[in-house]
Amino acid sequence: MRLDVVTIFPEYLEPLNVSLVGKARARGQLDVRIHDLRDWAHDKHSTVDDTPYGGGPGMVMKPEPWGEALDEILASGEGAPVIVVPTPSGAPFTQQLAVELSAKPWLVFTPARYEGIDRRVIEEYGDRVDVREVSIGDYVLAGGEAPVLVMVEAVARLLPGVLGNAASHQDDSFAPGAMADLLEGPVYTKPPEWRGRGIPDVLVSGHHGKIARWRRDEAFRRTDRNRPDLIERADPAAFDKHDRAM
Numbered sequence: 192m193r194l195d196v197v198t199i200f201p202e203y204l205e206p207l208n209v210s211l212v213g214k215a216r217a218r219g220q221l222d223v224r225i226h227d228l229r230d231w232a233h234d235k236h237s238t239v240d241d242t243p244y245g246g247g248p249g250m251v252m253k254p255e256p257w258g259e260a261l262d263e264i265l266a267s268g269e270g271a272p273v274i275v276v277p278t279p280s281g282a283p284f285t286q287q288l289a290v291e292l293s294a295k296p297w298l299v300f301t302p303a304r305y306e307g308i309d310r311r312v313i314e315e316y317g318d319r320v321d322v323r324e325v326s327i328g329d330y331v332l333a334g335g336e337a338p339v340l341v342m343v344e345a346v347a348r349l350l351p352g353v354l355g356n357a358a359s360h361q362d363d364s365f366a367p368g369a370m371a372d373l374l375e376g377p378v379y380t381k382p383p384e385w386r387g388r389g390i391p392d393v394l395v396s397g398h399h400g401k402i403a404r405w406r407r408d409e410a411f412r413r414t415d416r417n418r419p420d421l422i423e424r425a426d427p428a429a430f431d432k433h434d435r436a437m
């Protein structure tokens with residue numbers, strides 16, 4: 192997978208050099224290219240913003256630098272990428288969308304700043320390629336770079352061979368399957384006692400069916416407490432199937 196990111200803060204994307212994404216890049220599983228939008232702003236001050244038509248607070252990102260940058264990037268690769276535009280007014284970024292994007296060969300992320308990008312840029316490239324406007328949550332950030340870090344990690348960990356244990360993402364919260372839409376339950380490791388606190392006996396019982404049922408029940412309990420909205424959405428049939436498989 193190729194990932195391009197166009198930003199006025201390239202240093203903000205340094206975390207893509209470390210940990211899971213950094214290792215995937217080093218192994219050649221990910222081709223990540225970070226671009227400074229100001230390289231396509233040709234005036235003396237490399238200006239990328241201007242005042243909004245119609246008045247109002249803040250500044251808007253000018254279309255010309257984005258147009259030159261995206262034209263050059265799209266011409267530099269094979270096929271058509273999906274352009275992912277982080278924005279507070281976008282569709283929710285979900286595990287389902289992460290799975291969909293992880294199957295694409297090429298993603299171009301366009302994290303903006305100020306009040307966003309001139310709408311005509313989204314329209315221009317929406318006429319040419321698949322453009323997705325996406326929000327990582329119902330809160331307001333100052334720009335799109337942190338959302339790109341979130342989305343790249345969520346997508347990269349789904350790529351074959353990126354996570355050490357192939358099963359690691361199959362039991363994720365929100366992952367499709369028998370535990371679909373349930374939050375993960377509590378996890379424990381050695382030592383068996385810590386500050387007078389032990390671990391649930393079932394986890395050292397060696398009875399895999401009981402362990403799986405306990406984990407499912409704990410997942411239900413945590414979901415009911417923290418995300419009751421997911422309980423309504425969960426498919427009861429999936430749990431029956433899960434239980435039958437135990």
Ligand SMILES: N#Cc1c(-c2ccc3ccn(Cc4cccnc4)c3c2)n[nH]c1N
Nearest residue numbers: 277278303304326327328330332334335338
């Ligand atoms: N994804 C995502 C986001 C953002 C986000 C993303 C990109 C930009 C670019 C500029 N801003 C600032 C801004 C612009 C307009 C109104 N309010 C704030 C951003 C915010 N905020 N919250 C999220 N969940």
